[in-house]
Amino acid sequence: MTTPPTTGARPDEARRHNRTALLRRLHVDGPATRASLAAELGLNRSTIKALVDGLAEAGAVAERLPAQRSGAGRPSLLVLPRPHAAVVMAIDIRVEQVAMAFVGLGGDILGRHSWNLHRRSREPGEVITHIADTAKLLADELDVTAVGVGVSVPGVVRRSDGLVHEAPNLHWTGVALGERLSAVLRVPVGVGNDAELGALAEHVRGAARGSSDVVYVSADVGVGGGVISSGAPLRGAGGYVGELGHMVVRPGGRQCYCGCRGCWETEVGEAALCRALALPEDAPRGAVVAELRSLAASPEAVEHRLGEFTEWLATGLVTVVNVLGPEQVVLGDLFTALPEQVVDRVREVVRVRSLVSRAVGGTRIVSSPLGRDAKLVGAAELAFEPVLGVI
């Protein structure tokens, strides 16, 4: 890595700022010509040249001819991020499974591995040991070293130090996950709530690019929500993220482990979906998805099986939209397997019943294009955040 010549603190600071902005642009939006980078970042061409040359010398970017020429003149070179210039490890701890990936600069997944969890292997010490072993294997196999780690956890997480206050579906309470993982992995570790990281992923690489007010709602075993408000993640006191799955949507409904009855999670989580589909509550995910697919062919069957489920999903979303006023809601994870007819009905209910949706010009409701990978992608972005400033 080169160091720009020192000419006093201010120019140095500006150069560092511009370098990070350029790298972030390439990391998030992919290859671009010097000319379009200059236009997008509002920098002149000689500044862009100096920055690109510096980053190329540091091995962070490369330049190549574009695949298709545009116009008659000499073709502009494309600047592209070099994935191996900075590699992070992303870890998505779910209730039934842990997924891990090494992700390179630019967001490409270089390699991945996952394993299922059961009652015993869900214990924090077991999970941490398995992560450490897998990290070593994958790193050797790919011949990479991670410079940072991001972890997604389905629970209430303190971002400052990665303490998992409560992850009920994992039966974790007060687990110092950030500290314990950084002790064994020997790199900085960031830990985030899974829905918050899903929202981040959709905002950076998914359906919500360019939207500044977005809610990501997803179902796995539990239901969670992540909120981007005015372009930044919404957090409550102490940095804790809200738990949209524990809105009370059906007072007097089923008992939830959290102490309430009729939480959104008990009405539209995976168990509720299984009940609606007349499957056992612990049916494997593949069976649930297959049943949803076969159902989708018959509108009557969808209405019969999923009519009530759809109403609870829509009712919760009306509250979400009225409280937060997003321009977009992204339905993630298991919700992406719902028949289009269900999503259409939800759109219709929100359109008709939400006063705030009307005010903001109609909240768009879409399925996540990142699907099951959203939280893994978000964990990688969490890990990249501090890294982009120091390449």
Place this chain on the structure above:
Amino acid sequence: MTTPPTTGARPDEARRHNRTALLRRLHVDGPATRASLAAELGLNRSTIKALVDGLAEAGAVAERLPAQRSGAGRPSLLVLPRPHAAVVMAIDIRVEQVAMAFVGLGGDILGRHSWNLHRRSREPGEVITHIADTAKLLADELDVTAVGVGVSVPGVVRRSDGLVHEAPNLHWTGVALGERLSAVLRVPVGVGNDAELGALAEHVRGAARGSSDVVYVSADVGVGGGVISSGAPLRGAGGYVGELGHMVVRPGGRQCYCGCRGCWETEVGEAALCRALALPEDAPRGAVVAELRSLAASPEAVEHRLGEFTEWLATGLVTVVNVLGPEQVVLGDLFTALPEQVVDRVREVVRVRSLVSRAVGGTRIVSSPLGRDAKLVGAAELAFEPVLGVI
């Protein structure tokens, strides 16, 4: 008003910034000695002296001996804001009443006036005319000129231009209130949602001073909520504020004008309280408050009359706390008249049932000390925001 000597853009900018910070400090927290102002703002004494001298010359502050001497030496002079240095007009448009006040620098109400609304006088043109007439009368009587106006409206408001998109309880739709008022009052006018301004008032001058994550929930005819998140107002897409009163708390409950059934507003708004108290739904406010006072003496009567009302209030608050994770909830307006037994029960329910309240160390639930004036105070602060930078 004096202009500091020009010595290049940067020092000038810093001086302007410090001057505004000092004025804001005096406006919000009241008189203080030069020494404590220097300590609080992190400026040295000679900078404070220059700033105070400049503001005194401009007529914005005065200095006087403190009422009580502390220590033996020469007493420190207190710097205090001069109310007439900048006067704003605050207007609180409610469903049943309009309240107006002229408020001086430092937050003192210099004079006020209010009138009741009925079906005909609630029409936007009537309200605007009455406001303009009253503004002239009050200004003459007090011999002041307002340099800015802040307006609170119980509805969905676009902050950028003061368009009232929908104020259902007033039967207003698409009223360009900001433009129309600034045309007749001939000063800048800011318009805000009433609950948002209540939250601002509690944050600046009420129960939530020093809290960065606060939800203000209040009942008048309707129910609204304002949110301060990480120290700043939470807004959705297009600058619109969420409508907490339209969370669906009781699916299949009473029809609400918004298109839903069982909104929080239909369960804990003024009409619901009247039903619980066996009063007519349009009982005058005085009768409602008197009934609540007489009830408070008997725990059995409170439980009998208000048990169900209390459950709906608590259920909605569990959702609010789980979604937003505030450290404090302030109950405002008509809710301040609720018997302490009701508030205690609400605290207990939130403590036991909200997973996020547990995570953030227990969300405090308090009654608004500003009571019925919160929205008027918030409207004044809205008007002061742009003014403090240019005195």
